[in-house]
Amino acid sequence: MTDISKEELDGIYAFAVNLGKEAGKMLLEAAKLRMGDERVSEERKEHVQKENAVDLVTETDEDVEAFIKGKIVEKYPSHKFVGEESYSKGSSRDYLIDDSPTWCVDPLDGTVNYIHLFPMFCVSIAFIHKSKPLIGVIYAPFLNQFFSSCVGRGAWLNETQRLPLIRNPVPPMPEKAPSGCIFSCEWGKDRKDHPDGNMHRKIESFMNMAAEIGGRQGRGGMVHGVRSLGSATLDLAYIAMGAFDIWWEGGCWEWDVAAGVAIVQEAGGLVTTANPPEDHLTAAIEEVRLGSRLYLAIRPAGASQTETGRQTQERTVREVWARVRNLDYSRPGA
Amino acid sequence: MTDISKEELDGIYAFAVNLGKEAGKMLLEAAKLRMGDERVSEERKEHVQKENAVDLVTETDEDVEAFIKGKIVEKYPSHKFVGEESYSKGSSRDYLIDDSPTWCVDPLDGTVNYIHLFPMFCVSIAFIHKSKPLIGVIYAPFLNQFFSSCVGRGAWLNETQRLPLIRNPVPPMPEKAPSGCIFSCEWGKDRKDHPDGNMHRKIESFMNMAAEIGGRQGRGGMVHGVRSLGSATLDLAYIAMGAFDIWWEGGCWEWDVAAGVAIVQEAGGLVTTANPPEDHLTAAIEEVRLGSRLYLAIRPAGASQTETGRQTQERTVREVWARVRNLDYSRPGA
Incomplete structure (x- = not known):
């Protein structure tokens, strides 16, 4: 596998940015069809009533993925393509990302939001080489928020505001983190009411993070706020922005997080x-494995008077680990 | 108390809309000072580091309220003014809204979000007469989302898209609601780890709404998604939009909800x-009392083949009541 030159990477980045913009526009146009647009034909109107929303959204999802894949195959026929929709149709959930130049795409993240027209939905496009996400593009068209990054070229909101937003200087993680932090987490789809199931493990962990200091048998973290948006991709985008301090989640797939991880890492965040781990106080804090389905992200952080930015992040990781339970999301076949 | 003529109300609405726009701009400009704007002086930069963020935000909050109040006093000297900041400084939490023409204002809702620069913050302005919120204006400037309504004139997003967004026709509440619904709720500030405290009552209720059908001793509601934004005002705005189906919350004050309630009601939503109540299966479903600190909002709904829109909403209210616990938010002095 040869390296990719700076010029090649610039070209791929420019291509990915345009592709993200076009795909986001497609999402918004399909959403508008479902709004009360008087110009939509009567026939179309019947088709777009809410009861059909799920089918329509599946259709949009597939159309947008086909569009993205078509453009990539045309421009970079030698690159691999891993897309959410292509997976869904197959029976395998094998991890397909290797050292080859690979595109990892979620045409629509936040599907439930999209069905209900809650603005937190987006397209997510990552370019990965040698198993590292080098480029990330996330576009939430209903919010007019476009996130992008390329390794060595910074992470950006709307191509003009460098991330994280607060950067003169970038503040360290709070001294008493998770206290003072915004904690982002998702309820997810696994709602089995099993006392040791993922839902209960998650909610117990959320409560530990939220409860007053001293509460929950000493586990109370008294975070500043708990947020759930229903989009893993946008959770990561807001981590890169510095708006969320901590994101903890299990169950996502690589296409949900690849672009977000690229943007968070380029902005200076940490993803593990x-x-x-059993020795959570001393274990080395390793970079996330994209296909692991288990993610903890910490926002970009600068130095304090006594710690480097990375030290404030690692301290926060250990404080989160002390408060959360192991989640059980294995990879089918793995 | 005399009635307000149609013309007067039009004038008040136009005034409120402009006021909301100007106040929202002030919020965004103050936020930008905290972002990495190179044009900000070095002295200012030191002042705006994150450790000072809370003071700065309090300052912005007070400045924006003073601005709004000044404009109202100048234009409508006979109207009453109830603002969040004015309350905070006093010791009383008496409910001050009576039959007089009254402005009820939160200069900055989503304060924690604003501190962290998470875009879900807004200004909220309501005009109330004879205890009814007649006009609501909500502006989230970082999202470019402006919500407004005036009784009889519809509810709007960005003055161009009528709410709810899906309206040809407006869909009924799902047949098996809360299943199929987006449930919006907030963790709030009360994090006491008391088994019968508000935090535990809330989380128990959230889990009932989320769990699989049949789970939680039959209380499982299997909602489509659980969302927490950290802004009661924007929760209501998204209910009016139809993006959220159900919002359930305790602990807010009238300035957090007055504009949102106006917009939800004008869009066709229900707020109770x-x-x-003890007889929750049969009790009359009464309109919310603004000062009650306890709110359940259901999105606008149209008729199904067997029910009116209102019937689908009331059915949903009872299904929520069957799954949630009573919250304990009294009014100091009440």
Whole structure:
């Protein structure tokens, strides 16, 4: 596998940015069809009533992925393509990302939001080489928020505001983190009411993070706020922005997070595993494995008077690990 | 108390809309000072580091309220003014809204979000007469989302898209609601780890709404998604939009919800109390009392083949009441 030159990477980045913009526009146009647009034909109107929303959204999802894939195959026929929709149709959930130049795409993240027309939905496009996400593009067209990054070229909001937003200087993680932090987490789809199931493990962990200091048998983290948006991709985008301090989640797939991880890392954030290792106080804090389905992200952080930015992040990771339970999301076949 | 003529109300609405736009701009400009704007002086930069963010935000909050109040006093000297900041400084939390023409204002809702620069913050301005919120204006400047309504004149997003967004026709509430619904709720500030405290009552209720059908001793509601934005005002705005189906919350004050309630009601939504009455299957579903601190909002709904829109909403209210616990938010002095 040869390296990719700076010029090649610039070209791929420019291509990915345009592709993200076009795909986001497609999402918004399909959403508008479902709004009360008087110019939509009567026939179309019947088709777009809410009861059909799920089918329509699946259709949009597939159309947008086909569009993205078509453009990539045309421009970079030698690159691999891993897309959410292509997976869904197959039976395998094998991890397909290797050292080849690979595109990892979620045409529509935040599907439930999209069905309900809650603005937190987006397209997510990552370019990965040698197993590292080098380029990330996330576009939430209903919010007019476009996030992008390329390794070595910074992470950006709307191509003009460098991320994180607060950067003169970038503040360290709070001294008493998770206290003072915005904690982002998702309820997810696994709602089995099993006392040791993922839902209960998650909610117990959320409550530990939220409860007053001293509460929950000493686990109370008294975070500043708990947020759930229903989009893993946008959770990561807001981590890169510095708006969310901590994101903890299990169950996502690589296409949900690849672009977000690229943007978070380029902005200076840290992404590691959600599940606390046994020696969570001393274990080395390893970079996330994209296909692991278990993610803990910490926002970009600068130095304090006594710690480097990375030290404030790692301290926060250990404080989160001390408060959360292991989640059980294995990879089918893995 | 005399009635307000149609013309007067038009004038008040136009005034409120402009006021909201100007106040929102002030919020965004103050936020930009905290972002990495190179044009900000070095002295200012030191002042705006994150450790000072809370003071700065309090300052912005007070400045924006003073601005709004000044404009109202100048234009409508006979109207009453109830603002969040004015309350905070006093010791009383008496409910001050009576039959007089009254402005009820939160200069900055989503304060924690604003501190962290998470875009879900807004200004909220309501005009109330004879205890009814007649006009609502909500502006989230970082999202470019401006919500407004005036009784009889519809509810709007960005003055161009009528709410709810899906309206040809407006869909009924799902047949098996809360299943199929987006449920919006907030963790709030009360994090006491008391088994019968508000935090535990809330989380128990959230889990009932989320769990699989049949789970939680039959209380499982299997909602489509659980969302927490950290802004009661924007929760209501998204209910009016139809993006959220159900919002259930306790602990807010009238300035957090007055504009949102106006917009939800004008869009066709229903707002009643969070706490289930004893005879929750048969009790009349009463309109919310603004000062009650307990709110349950249901999105605008159209008729199904067997029910009116209102019937689908009331059915949903009872299904929520069957799954939630009473919250304990009294009014100091009440």
